[in-house]
Amino acid sequence: MSGTCGLIAxxxxxxxxxxxxxxxxxxxxxxxEPDDSDEALMLAYRDGDAGAFDVLYARHRGxxxxxxxxxxxxxxxxxxxxxxxxxxxxRARAAYTVQARFTTYLYRIAHNxxxxxxxxxxxxxxxxDDDNAVPMDEPVAPRSADPAVSAESRAQAAQLLVLLNxxxxxxxxxxxxxxxxxxxxxxxxxxxxxxxxxxxxxLRYALAKLREGMQPWR
Amino acid sequence: MAxxxxxxxxxxxxLAADYKAAAAELPPLALDDRIRAAxxxxxxxxxxxxxxxxxxxxxxxxxxxxxxxxxxxxxxxxEGVDRIEPDLPPPAEAVAPQKAVEAAPRQGMAxxxxxxxxxxxxxxxxxxxxxxxxxxxxxDAVPLPMxxxxxxxxxxxxxxxxxxxxxxxxxxxxxxxxxESARPLLRSAPGPAAADTAAEPAARKAAPxxxxxxxxxxxxxxxxxxxEAAEKWVQRIVEWRRAGRAADADALTAEFRRRxxxxxxxxxxxxx
Numbered sequence: 001m002s003g004t005c006g007l008i009a010x011x012x013x014x015x016x017x018x019x020x021x022x023x024x025x026x027x028x029x030x031x032x033e034p035d036d037s038d039e040a041l042m043l044a045y046r047d048g049d050a051g052a053f054d055v056l057y058a059r060h061r062g063x064x065x066x067x068x069x070x071x072x073x074x075x076x077x078x079x080x081x082x083x084x085x086x087x088x089x090x091r092a093r094a095a096y097t098v099q100a101r102f103t104t105y106l107y108r109i110a111h112n113x114x115x116x117x118x119x120x121x122x123x124x125x126x127x128x129d130d131d132n133a134v135p136m137d138e139p140v141a142p143r144s145a146d147p148a149v150s151a152e153s154r155a156q157a158a159q160l161l162v163l164l165n166x167x168x169x170x171x172x173x174x175x176x177x178x179x180x181x182x183x184x185x186x187x188x189x190x191x192x193x194x195x196x197x198x199x200x201x202x203l204r205y206a207l208a209k210l211r212e213g214m215q216p217w218r
Numbered sequence: 219m220a221x222x223x224x225x226x227x228x229x230x231x232x233l234a235a236d237y238k239a240a241a242a243e244l245p246p247l248a249l250d251d252r253i254r255a256a257x258x259x260x261x262x263x264x265x266x267x268x269x270x271x272x273x274x275x276x277x278x279x280x281x282x283x284x285x286x287x288x289x290x291x292x293x294x295x296x297e298g299v300d301r302i303e304p305d306l307p308p309p310a311e312a313v314a315p316q317k318a319v320e321a322a323p324r325q326g327m328a329x330x331x332x333x334x335x336x337x338x339x340x341x342x343x344x345x346x347x348x349x350x351x352x353x354x355x356x357x358d359a360v361p362l363p364m365x366x367x368x369x370x371x372x373x374x375x376x377x378x379x380x381x382x383x384x385x386x387x388x389x390x391x392x393x394x395x396x397x398e399s400a401r402p403l404l405r406s407a408p409g410p411a412a413a414d415t416a417a418e419p420a421a422r423k424a425a426p427x428x429x430x431x432x433x434x435x436x437x438x439x440x441x442x443x444x445x446e447a448a449e450k451w452v453q454r455i456v457e458w459r460r461a462g463r464a465a466d467a468d469a470l471t472a473e474f475r476r477r478x479x480x481x482x483x484x485x486x487x488x489x490x
Contacts (some may be wrong), residue, residue, distance in 0.1 A: 004236050050262075053257040057250070057253065057254060057257070062244050065245040066243050069243055086253045086257075090260050092256050173335070178228075179234060200228065210233050211233065
């Protein structure tokens with residue numbers, strides 16, 4: 001992708017350039033690049049660069065989806081909430097400013113969406129009659145399992161998912177945020193709306209239980 | 219609880235590797251397409267721009283307010299002159315039109331100038347004359363079309379009084395045809411008693427404008443006769459006919475006939 005595409009009024013047809021807005025006549029627009037930070041991409045999208053959103057979405061679609069799936073344990077519901085989260089992000093783009101890491105912002109939206117759902121449904125996210133429901137004690141087989149990965153490794157991963165499902169929601173959430181969002185304790189605390197010590201405690205408990213459960217595989 | 223080598227309380231690379239191997243779920247491609255399309259649509263819509271009407275709303279409103287304010291001020295200023303001036307105390311010379319009317323016949327009709335349509339031309343020398351005092355008399359007048367307000371004029375020097383009087387008489391003659399045309403209206407006007415009741419609001423409304431500009435109405439000509447007997451009216455008509463004031467005499471005759479329809483009118487008075 002090219003860098004700066006100059007005044008957008010002269011170069012509106014270029015790839016990644018946004019449609020000319022009122023401020024475009026004096027401000028050059030920078031198009032998104034793959035190595036841009038999440039925040040820069042979101043700012044570019046805010047300013048009208050649709051290509052920036054594509055990069056951003058490609059980076060975070062899996063993590064966001066899995067976070068929602070782990071927490072609600074229902075694929076259909078996870079998809080519905082996943083769409084809501086991204087649509088909220090799209091709608092809020094005009095007001096976006098960099099106040100924290102983008103992942104913190106994104107997972108905060110996802111967390112809030114989950115909380116809305118749990119409040120509405122009294123925390124009963126799993127329906128046993130639902131075909132999409134993921135059984136608590138059965139590992140989810142990876143969809144794109146690498147053939148090279150040994151059967152033992154896959155079994156080990158499945159066991160981890162079983163253990164993860166057994167964790168309390170808050171501890172599981174802390175672990176998944178760390179793994180999917182690459183978030184620190186402080187960022188987990190911010191995304192989930194708790195103080196640092198609480199987030200740290202949740203994460204420690206989660207790690208301890210998982211380690212203990214995975215001990216036979218080590 | 220045994221920790222893996224190289225781990226701390228909040229990080230475990232082994233667990234992270236295991237999780238990475240296990241976490242392979244992805245959203246359906248159809249959902250991806252829907253979200254990307256929505257993102258592009260949002261950008262394509264661009265920032266919500268104000269419509270032209272909204273952009274011009276404030277300037278147009280301000281312009282309208284300014285124009286209305288200026289118009290109102292101008293209108294109030296124009297109307298304010300009419301409304302304020304009648305409240306001013308009448309000038310001393312203008313006090314006695316009635317007295318003038320009373321005095322005029324006695325002094326001889328030739329010397330008593332008729333009410334003039336040019337009140338500002340009335341000099342102090344004419345204090346006793348009818349033409350100098352339009353304001354109070356006009357209160358009883360039949361409302362005439364709005365007349366232009368004439369600014370007060372400085373009284374001329376006594377030396378110029380004679381010349382001015384000549385000029386005034388000359389102008390009176392020029393105006394006479396207009397007055398003649400207005401007479402039918404005056405003749406059909408109700409009498410004083412009726413005027414006080416029926417025409418009072420209208421007359422009061424018209425008074426300020428008429429007082430400033432209208433000629434002394436003809437009813438003033440016989441105002442002093444209102445309570446007099448028919449003989450007095452006949453006597454006045456005869457006097458005026460002798461004095462050559464045919465138009466006034468005709469008006470007076472018409473009024474006389476209206477008031478005293480059964481009273482005979484001598485030939486001398488009726489003759490034209």
